[in-house]
Amino acid sequence: xxxxxxxxxxxxxxxxxxxxxxxxxxxxxxxxxxxxxxxxxxxxxxxxxxxxxxxxxxxxxxxxxxxxxxxxxxxxxxxxxxxxxxxxxxxxxxxxxxxxxxxxxxxxxxxxxxxxxxxxxxxxxxxxxxxxxxxxxxxxxxxxxxxxxxxxxxxxxxxxxxxxxxxxxxxxxxxxxxxxxxxxxxxxxxxxxxxxxxxxxxxxxxxxxxxxxxxxxxxxxxxxxxxxxxxxxxxxxxxxxxxxxxxxxxxxxxxxx
Amino acid sequence: xxxxxxxxxxxxxxxxxxxxxxxxxxxxxxxxxxxxxxxxxxxxxxxxxxxxxxxxxxxxxxxxxxxxxxxxxxxxxxxxxxxxxxxxxxxxxxxxxxxxxxxxxxxxxxxxxxxxxxxxxxxxxxxxxxxxxxxxxxxxxxxxxxxxxxxxxxxxxxxxxxxxxxxxxxxxxxxxxxxxxxxxxxxxxxxxxxxxxxxxxxxxxxxxxxxxxxxxxxxxxxxxxxxxxxxxxxxxxxxxxxxxxxx
Numbered sequence: 001x002x003x004x005x006x007x008x009x010x011x012x013x014x015x016x017x018x019x020x021x022x023x024x025x026x027x028x029x030x031x032x033x034x035x036x037x038x039x040x041x042x043x044x045x046x047x048x049x050x051x052x053x054x055x056x057x058x059x060x061x062x063x064x065x066x067x068x069x070x071x072x073x074x075x076x077x078x079x080x081x082x083x084x085x086x087x088x089x090x091x092x093x094x095x096x097x098x099x100x101x102x103x104x105x106x107x108x109x110x111x112x113x114x115x116x117x118x119x120x121x122x123x124x125x126x127x128x129x130x131x132x133x134x135x136x137x138x139x140x141x142x143x144x145x146x147x148x149x150x151x152x153x154x155x156x157x158x159x160x161x162x163x164x165x166x167x168x169x170x171x172x173x174x175x176x177x178x179x180x181x182x183x184x185x186x187x188x189x190x191x192x193x194x195x196x197x198x199x200x201x202x203x204x205x206x207x208x209x210x211x212x213x214x215x216x217x218x219x220x221x222x223x224x225x226x227x228x229x230x231x232x233x234x235x236x237x238x239x240x241x242x243x244x245x246x247x248x249x250x251x252x253x254x255x256x257x
Numbered sequence: 258x259x260x261x262x263x264x265x266x267x268x269x270x271x272x273x274x275x276x277x278x279x280x281x282x283x284x285x286x287x288x289x290x291x292x293x294x295x296x297x298x299x300x301x302x303x304x305x306x307x308x309x310x311x312x313x314x315x316x317x318x319x320x321x322x323x324x325x326x327x328x329x330x331x332x333x334x335x336x337x338x339x340x341x342x343x344x345x346x347x348x349x350x351x352x353x354x355x356x357x358x359x360x361x362x363x364x365x366x367x368x369x370x371x372x373x374x375x376x377x378x379x380x381x382x383x384x385x386x387x388x389x390x391x392x393x394x395x396x397x398x399x400x401x402x403x404x405x406x407x408x409x410x411x412x413x414x415x416x417x418x419x420x421x422x423x424x425x426x427x428x429x430x431x432x433x434x435x436x437x438x439x440x441x442x443x444x445x446x447x448x449x450x451x452x453x454x455x456x457x458x459x460x461x462x463x464x465x466x467x468x469x470x471x472x473x474x475x476x477x478x479x480x481x482x483x484x485x486x487x488x489x490x491x492x493x494x495x496x497x498x499x500x501x502x503x504x
Contacts, residue, residue, distance in 0.1 A: 047406070050409070050410050051409070052406050052409050052410070055409060056405070056406065056409060078411070078412050079411070081410065082410060082411075083406070083407065083410045085403040085406065085407065086403070087401065087403045089401070089403050089404050089407050091404070091422070091425065091426075092503075093425050093428070093502040093503050094502070102421065103411055105421070106408065106411040106412075106413045106417055106421070107411060132502075148407075152411075
């Protein structure tokens, strides 16, 4: 079964067409990256997937079909899908572990079932469990933010440029962490929106390239590289550059390779 | 409290009082124009019991009015949050009430409620509810879009969104509103008393002026200032304890 299926999705904000006839699938245990120029509707696509558009945007008009594990965004099960944002989204008055627990509280699940220490350990923040977000570095905050999504065990994770605000070294460490969590099955299926070709190639099984607005999918690159793609020493696997160049060509030449 | 925190203001205050005493004596300024600090202290000591008895009345009016303004401010801003259409009614109404001159309002209050504490309590409430309401309204709207979207993804109920996101986000704004409001409550109670009263620091001021007892007048001013400072300090300490996770 597909974790996510989108058929001919068109999104309008008044007279502005943000997305036009977009179709894609994300299978279970697959990471798909969505890459394209600024303003092409990548984030809108993610928000439409979980019903934020049109749920929180009254001017939005949506056509086409979205199914999440066979259900519409409105019918989807609670906690089945989660989202990681560009901003860390941590609540400043809560400690790290209280922030991570937040999703469980909202979903009405047992927040003291022992999952929390495992997640904290997986993201390397055990020693910072009782710290407020302001005491954490940018990378730590983003790791904690990722953990708030992972703790609910979503079957599909939507990631909206989650590491865009981090420095390059921390970003690469985050790629390693995400890949490790994927191999560990803590991240099952994911749709990743990014501006970074390297990030897309490092994490995704397939890279979908989008055109300028109105956003359309103009190409697909299947990444057939072994995992982990960043070695423990922080080096890229052989062939990484060639795949990145293939994606780069799609973006530069508007799908004409 | 660190020694430097109270020592510097104390030394500065002592220096200013001594300088004031010396300059008023050398310049031979009349007590009717500006009484010397020693005369003010003397008046304060001689009338201490009477001043404290009236201070308790003023403080009670200010605190009750402030408490009611908190209830009113929270109620109105919460109504505006849950019923957005109500904002068009509540905000103009609140601005109108806040801007009615006390001089025009006081006779109505005294005629309907008498010369007891209630007219002053109402005046304190009118003065102080507005910053609480506006700050809280701004605070409710201060949660970041991404945080709201995250709650939407979790399919949080309206109540969960309020209790876990909007209300906690509004706390720093609420505290700021309280601090603005509390700085006016003593003076608002005294202004109310000046328009008609049988008790309170306003009565002390009226009697001191009518009897040309200017050292007593200045002593009352000193007490009023001290009461305002203490009230603000107490509020800050209470907020620091009550909302420690936000510090």
